[in-house]
Amino acid sequence: MPSTRVVIVGGGFAGFETARSLLKALPPDSDTEIVLVNPTDYFLYLPLLPEVAAAVIDPRRVTVSLPAALPGVRLALGTVDKIDLDRRAVTYTDPEGRDHELTYDRLVLAAGSVNKLLPIPGVAEHAHGFRGVPEALYLRDHVIRQIELAAATDDQAQRDARCTFVVVGAGYTGTEVAAQGPLFTTVIADRHPELRDQKIRWLLLDIAPKVLPELHPRLSKAADKVLRSRGVEVRMGDTVEEATADGVKLRSGEVVCTRSLVWCVGVRPDPVVESAGLETQKGRVVVEPTLVVPGHPDVFACGDAAAVPDLTRPGQITTMTAQHASRQGKLAGRNVAASLTGGKLRRYKHHDLGFVVDLGGVQAAANPMRVPLAGFPAKVVTRGYHLVAMPGNRIRTAVDWLLDAVIGRQSVQLGLVRAPHVPLDTDNPELPNIPGITAKK
Template sequence: MSRSRILVVGAGFAGVECVRRLERRLSPAEAEVSLVTPFSYQLYLPLLPQVAAGVLTPQSVAVSLRRSHKHRTRIIPGGAVGVDPKARVCVIRKITGEVVDEPYDVLVLAPGSITRTFDIPGLVTHARGMKTLAEAAYLRDHVIAQLDLADASQDEEERASRLRFVVVGGGYAGTETAACLQRLTRNAASRYPRLDPRQIKWHLVDLAPKLMPELGDALGRAALGILRRRGIEVSLGVSVAEVSAEKVTLTDGRVLPSRTLIWTAGVAASPLVGTLGTETLAGRLVVRPDMTVPGADGVFALGDSAAVPDLAKGDGAICPPTAQHAMRQGRAVADNVIATLRGGPTRPYVHKDLGLVVDLGGTDAVSKPLGIELRGLPAQAVARGYHWSALRTNVAKTRVLTNWLLNAVAGDDFVRTGFQAQQPATLRDFEYTDAYLTPEQVRAHTAALRARE
């Protein structure tokens, strides 16, 4: 009997957990497991703000797949750009640009998400994201460069625009990004003899009426208080109307001279989901409770790109795109894939959210583990303890712990590397949103493949 071909797309929390479980529970004789990812690491996304702030090095949050997986899994260096469920073929663009076709018996789609944008003039051209390792590294360089240029400038208007930073998005990512980078610029200001720390302005903007509503009113207000005490201006019920190279116009009419707009206003499912031609909900693939895709035999979908029913909440709710759900969905899908191969029944995914942790840098944090509200050092201990324990390899844990200790003792040198100084660094450049095929292109591609055979 031939081995089943299992193809997993995406090396985020969902995909990695799925592959790890498949490796442990399937024998080599039962299946061949392949993983499609452009990078040979799992990005620990919740710690990206600390990379941008220089607390952690980029390598610390890039967890090696070759350390965390057995040698059985074949890693295909590229990105999936289309799926033909009828032909059971996944179209992959390798990192060389070569397009190849990968047949499968079982396909697990965990391609994750991209930064969600809106039709705001200048947004895609001038905004910077915080979704990839390259974006975090670029953003650190960019912020320090603004301090360097402002310190050297003789023009007060230029100096004001370079020292004003705007973060859009009052959720987990935006709040941590604003808090960590504001702390970076505050600490760096003492190294610049011509800069007054009071000239450095940080703004956090969100259309929602509350900051981080998922934390609850009390902790949300606590986080808001921490940011405002640090001097971060928080504007709620407001969004961006227009962006240019040197200013940000808000929907309440304010015009902020600024050369830095960091956009963290939510995520959208990977464009890959649109290539299947199956039903979507708010841009995410509609799946059954066992995470199979209706109308696509042998296909499972999970994580940020799938509208997985949240049976713990009920009332038609779908699971939020969090690492916590993605990890548990990865394990659940692996069990269902194994059950399918062995002729057993699949099981629905059920998980109750265990809470959130928010690290605001230094000793500032708010956390809500298991419904218990924490602030300050206890919250910080829980937040960092959770992140540290979630890292998959001992090497990654050692690097992160060492970086935390070194930063706490020695601080930062505020060095910009300049590696990406000549890159446009727009959202489209870093997240490759133009790389995907349309369903018609996928079908034409696989039809041509069959014709050649």
């Protein structure tokens, strides 16, 4: 039996990097056991999910096997339900509904985030979320199915509704989904002569004044231009007020008949972090710059689950991005090792290196090192960044991009169904624990 055990909750960007850096930081003769608790056996590279939904790349490209990538780390497959700080124990439920308990000497909370739901009637029941492979695959199936059902009917009102797609949220994910959407539906519709004169509508809604409000105004305008050039109806200052099976009512009063509502409003910290009874800020565990939880020297937190002080912006906390999560995870691993070996803990300080947004085709927007880029140069930077940032599957991903550019994409239904496998509400007690879905009890 190992004399020391480190339990890491979550295998996303923060948890994955924590485990990897901890492996490197521990002495070769260490008998420390590292246990990673995660609902799936893979690390998910979230930024490329829109390309999975648009059938540009295979879903296996965005998933990296945790046992293969982290040899020496024990994977505990399941969803954490309870954290007992007094007993130094974590309780989790495996995919088959069985409960397990793990005691720890060091705990790292890297549970990540889940869909952010707003109290809007009908959204939880009728909208499609976008936080995992099951959701992306379901959305791909759903879009194809709507186009094919539209081609099979002579009812023009039904055809119009099935050929209308509404995306809510003009942040990174929503903008990428809306930009990829018209390219995808055009490919599908071109295979159906019945839809030759049919208009296919894509709407992007957000209460923000502009697309990608976090980016440089030049990049926001560039993205807006690309969207409009593809026929996307960009509706800033508007959002959904009510959703039904037949359509949505907008704040502006307009009723849009649709069978497709894609929810990309944002994320919130996984509720499990609040259940631990620790002090939180906006749902994120309060930590010191060293990522240690105050009053609990054996507990660390990082990524979306942690309110990490941003030393580059005094008085603020780091934003919920993959960039911060990855770098905080690396530091968390080193600091956990230091706490076990008597070393000095380092503080987290990272200047934002910029962002990339893939807009499909040869279009993208990026600001590497604060240099705003748009169009093809941004596309090169964007794809280069993803290939460097991905912890695996780089060659396969590059091959998929090449095949998409040369011979086009595959677009067939896989026969996926909606419930309960791809719920929007990832904190619904009525949902079972399914790999890939964080369903809390």
